[in-house]
Amino acid sequence: MTPREVFEGLYAFAEARPLPILLVAVLVPLLGIGMAWVGRGGRTDEDGRVIADVMVLVGVVQFVLAMTVAYVGAAFLERRLFDTDVMLLAAPWVWLALTVVGVRQVFPLSELASWRSLRAVIAFFAVAAVFLWLLSKFRGWGIFFLGSLAELAVLLVLGGLLIRQLYQRAFRRTA
Numbered sequence: 001m002t003p004r005e006v007f008e009g010l011y012a013f014a015e016a017r018p019l020p021i022l023l024v025a026v027l028v029p030l031l032g033i034g035m036a037w038v039g040r041g042g043r044t045d046e047d048g049r050v051i052a053d054v055m056v057l058v059g060v061v062q063f064v065l066a067m068t069v070a071y072v073g074a075a076f077l078e079r080r081l082f083d084t085d086v087m088l089l090a091a092p093w094v095w096l097a098l099t100v101v102g103v104r105q106v107f108p109l110s111e112l113a114s115w116r117s118l119r120a121v122i123a124f125f126a127v128a129a130v131f132l133w134l135l136s137k138f139r140g141w142g143i144f145f146l147g148s149l150a151e152l153a154v155l156l157v158l159g160g161l162l163i164r165q166l167y168q169r170a171f172r173r174t175a
Contacts, residue, residue: 004076004077007069007072007073007077008077010069011069011073011077011079014088015084015085015088018085018087018088018091019087021087021088021091022087022088022090022091022094024091025090025091025092025094025095025098026094026095026098028058028095029055029059029095029098029099029102030098030102032051032052032054032055032058032099032102033055033098033099033102033103033105033106035048035051036048036049036051036052036055036103036106036107037106039051040106040107045107048106048107049107049111049112052103052106052107052112052114053112053113053114054114055099055102055103056099056100056103056109056112056114056115056118057114057118058099059095059096059099059100060096060118062092062095062096063092063093063095063096066091066092067092070084070089117170120166120169120170121170121171123166123169123170124163124166124167124169124170124171127159127162127163127166128163128166131159131163134159
């Protein structure tokens with residue numbers, strides 16, 4: 001069985017069941033939020049925080065996977081995004097929105113380690129993408145028409161320090 005056959009089989013499975021997939025996208029976050037609420041009501045709220053952290057991570061991971069599936073379907077399998085059932089397209093967005101809004105009702109997002117880590121990782125990748133885009137616009141000697149080599153060196157050093165700081169914040173190990 002080839003990866004193409006596996007992907008097409010999974011895609012056909014999802015296309016045949018849009019309503020159950022949307023119901024799962026609604027019920028799983030609600031169940032997780034309820035569990036976090038119950039965990040918060042105990043002697044300590046640590047159980048609720050762990051459940052909320054897991055819910056945020058699961059919501060983000062399922063969203064990234066759904067966007068990857070949509071990209072692969074459009075890019076490699078000649079599937080048109082506008083031909084897909086609206087419920088299938090809405091499911092990852094509904095799941096992520098319900099998760100973030102619901103968890104926010106139970107705990108402030110700034111208190112969750114998964115949210116802080118997610119923000120740091122997103123900031124790192126966004127700055128790295130902008131930095132790579134700027135480097136892709138450099139066409140050799142064109143810097144002499146836009147500024148001096150000293151200005152370029154200062155920008156590269158500052159950009160490198162920013163990326164290093166964001167990398168350490170996003171990916172450092174905590175003991």
